[in-house]
Amino acid sequence: MTIAYVLPLIGSSRWGSHGQAVSERRRSRASVLIRASAVDDKRTHGDFSLYNTMTGKKEVFDRTVHEDGVVRFYSCGPTVYDSAHVGNFRAFLTYDVLKRWLRYRGFDVSHVMNLTDVDDKIIKRVLREGSTLEEITEKYSKLFFDDLSLLNVIPADKYPRATDHIEDIVDLIEGLKAKGAAYETSGSTYFKVDSFSDYGKLVKLEKRESGARRTEANDTDEYDKSDARDFALWKAYKDEDGEVKWNSALGVGRPGWHIECSCMAIKYLGPQIDIHGGGIDLVFPHHENEIAQSEAYSGKEFARFWVHNGFVNIGGEKMSKSLGNFRTLGDVVKKPDDARAFRYLVVSSQYRSTLNFTEDVLKAARNTIKRLDSLRKRLADVQKEERTVDMQASSEIESIVDTAKSAFVAAMNDDLNTPRAVAALFEMMSKVGKLLKAEKLDSAHAKMVDDCIVDFDRVLGVFYEVPTVGNVSDEDGTDGGDQVIPEALQELLLQRTEARKSKDFSLADQIRDQIAAEGYQIKDSPNGAVLIKI
Numbered sequence: 001m002t003i004a005y006v007l008p009l010i011g012s013s014r015w016g017s018h019g020q021a022v023s024e025r026r027r028s029r030a031s032v033l034i035r036a037s038a039v040d041d042k043r044t045h046g047d048f049s050l051y052n053t054m055t056g057k058k059e060v061f062d063r064t065v066h067e068d069g070v071v072r073f074y075s076c077g078p079t080v081y082d083s084a085h086v087g088n089f090r091a092f093l094t095y096d097v098l099k100r101w102l103r104y105r106g107f108d109v110s111h112v113m114n115l116t117d118v119d120d121k122i123i124k125r126v127l128r129e130g131s132t133l134e135e136i137t138e139k140y141s142k143l144f145f146d147d148l149s150l151l152n153v154i155p156a157d158k159y160p161r162a163t164d165h166i167e168d169i170v171d172l173i174e175g176l177k178a179k180g181a182a183y184e185t186s187g188s189t190y191f192k193v194d195s196f197s198d199y200g201k202l203v204k205l206e207k208r209e210s211g212a213r214r215t216e217a218n219d220t221d222e223y224d225k226s227d228a229r230d231f232a233l234w235k236a237y238k239d240e241d242g243e244v245k246w247n248s249a250l251g252v253g254r255p256g257w258h259i260e261c262s263c264m265a266i267k268y269l270g271p272q273i274d275i276h277g278g279g280i281d282l283v284f285p286h287h288e289n290e291i292a293q294s295e296a297y298s299g300k301e302f303a304r305f306w307v308h309n310g311f312v313n314i315g316g317e318k319m320s321k322s323l324g325n326f327r328t329l330g331d332v333v334k335k336p337d338d339a340r341a342f343r344y345l346v347v348s349s350q351y352r353s354t355l356n357f358t359e360d361v362l363k364a365a366r367n368t369i370k371r372l373d374s375l376r377k378r379l380a381d382v383q384k385e386e387r388t389v390d391m392q393a394s395s396e397i398e399s400i401v402d403t404a405k406s407a408f409v410a411a412m413n414d415d416l417n418t419p420r421a422v423a424a425l426f427e428m429m430s431k432v433g434k435l436l437k438a439e440k441l442d443s444a445h446a447k448m449v450d451d452c453i454v455d456f457d458r459v460l461g462v463f464y465e466v467p468t469v470g471n472v473s474d475e476d477g478t479d480g481g482d483q484v485i486p487e488a489l490q491e492l493l494l495q496r497t498e499a500r501k502s503k504d505f506s507l508a509d510q511i512r513d514q515i516a517a518e519g520y521q522i523k524d525s526p527n528g529a530v531l532i533k534i
């Protein structure tokens with residue numbers, strides 16, 4: 001069954017609530033009696049330089065746009081029509097590290113990430129599978145959040161969905177029309193690029209050039225536009241959209257993708273934000289269009305910093321859905337420690353460089369995690385012993401820890417140079433390893449070293465208990481090793497679990513036989529039923 005989406009015509013504007021996520025955050029914090037000061041601790045941490053795509057150079061992030069000291073941070077979220085791939089997770093992990101580093105420095109961060117839950121690709125899938133928009137987007141949103149928790153990503157303050165904000169989007173488009181920055185033709189509404197003189201300032205393209213590139217990326221049916229560079233804010237309903245449509249003041253149709261991000265950022269963070277993040281492939285046209293929409297609407301600079309992460313390559317090519325060379329997190333993470341290894345692999349590479357993903361680099365990351373765990377275990381063992389060291393050894397250890405700390409902070413301050421930051425950690429580990437071997441580390445200093453590792457981990461986030469979600473199991477033999485269980489069988493397994501829950505045992509047995517016919521056996525594990533190849 002499919003559902004038609006019908007909204008009443010827009011009445012009064014509800015755009016008085018700009019920066020909602022920030023004000024909610026303030027309210028919740030106000031109830032805390034002892035409030036941590038939300039200011040950057042420059043005195044102990046030095047200057048933090050961050051590469052700004054807008055200016056093409058590293059700039060000091062020394063203040064927030066608003067006086068409250070809250071960093072307003074927006075990053076583009078996933079389109080929830082399929083499992084996100086390893087390349088997508090690089091973006092989510094990059095912005096997790098950035099957020100952690102800002103917090104480490106004492107900033108309060110308000111982070112919003114949208115979920116695109118209406119778009120051409122989703123509609124195609126809805127029609128192909130004969131399901132509803134909700135069924136598809138709910139399934140993949142859940143998978144997305146499971147994957148984020150597997151990777152120890154600090155959740156954003158808000159994950160607004162496009163379909164929950166149609167009225168806000170329509171209001172914003174109406175606002176742009178009123179300012180002469182948008183026009184309607186044949187039921188669609190377009191942004192009038194010519195009305196925004198700064199268009200192209202992020203990607204630094206000449207008008208002619210951006211027009212040419214935009215035309216390439218265009219939908220072929222957008223022939224009614226008055227300028228090839230103009231882009232859709234509201235797309236008129238077409239038969240191919242099936243039941244996915246809204247009846248609004250702009251006519252029957254659905255919102256475009258670019259307007260969604262401007263809307264969510266303005267609604268939840270306000271018209272002026274500190275940092276906007278996304279993959280490097282989003283610079284043009286997506287982010288350029290976000291700037292045009294947001295700044296034409298508010299008349300103010302939208303984002304102070306534009307931060308972009310590099311691609312993930314596989315076999316020398318960019319990993320992407322369209323090339324079909326992608327790996328989902330489920331393909332890579334089979335055991336809990338794989339999740340930590342994957343996180344380590346991504347966060348220890350410099351976010352702007354290309355990450356070459358191979359089985360070997362993942363294996364190396366697994367070994368690194370093992371080494372780190374074993375060192376921490378040895379440190380924990382020493383802490384239980386009653387051992388003291390002489391003054392000379394004591395000052396040597398203190399100096400090792402101090403050196404590591406300042407090297408770590410200096411590296412992170414240099415545009416999140418995580419390769420150098422983890423090098424500082426390993427240098428400390430290697431020196432401490434020697435001291436451990438020579439029994440020159442006492443319990444107090446073992447604690448000091450471990451506290452330092454924990455402190456670095458506030459940024460790296462690699463020491464955590466991996467939650468049991470999805471197909472990840474820590475039981476040898478029950479996770480199917482490296483075998484990939486076909487998605488259709490996973491679906492059947494879910495149906496069988498549902499059937500058993502509703503006590504329809506004959507259906508459950510039928511499904512079990514169907515799965516067995518495909519060569520798999522169902523085995524119960526503490527994390528629920530799993531499939532084992534017979």
Ligand SMILES: [Zn+2]
Nearest residue numbers: 076077261286
């Ligand atoms: Zn976006």
